[in-house]
């Protein structure tokens with residue numbers, strides 16, 4: 001059975017509104033190269049277009065990830 005890949009918070013470029021929004025990225029390994037891709041099924045928080053066609057600009061720092069020490073804002 002396939003391993004469950006947990007998304008990491010990242011900045012994702014939306015090709016529809018050309019804005020950078022926060023979303024989830026998942027690591028994808030192909031031909032020995034590890035790269036990040038947009039977790040399928042997400043929608044842009046600005047224009048509600050599918051982010052599947054977007055691309056990951058960068059991961060947010062570990063402090064922004066949900067797993068590592070959640071603090072009340």
Ligand SMILES: [Zn+2]
Nearest residue numbers: 014017044047
């Ligand atoms: Zn958008």
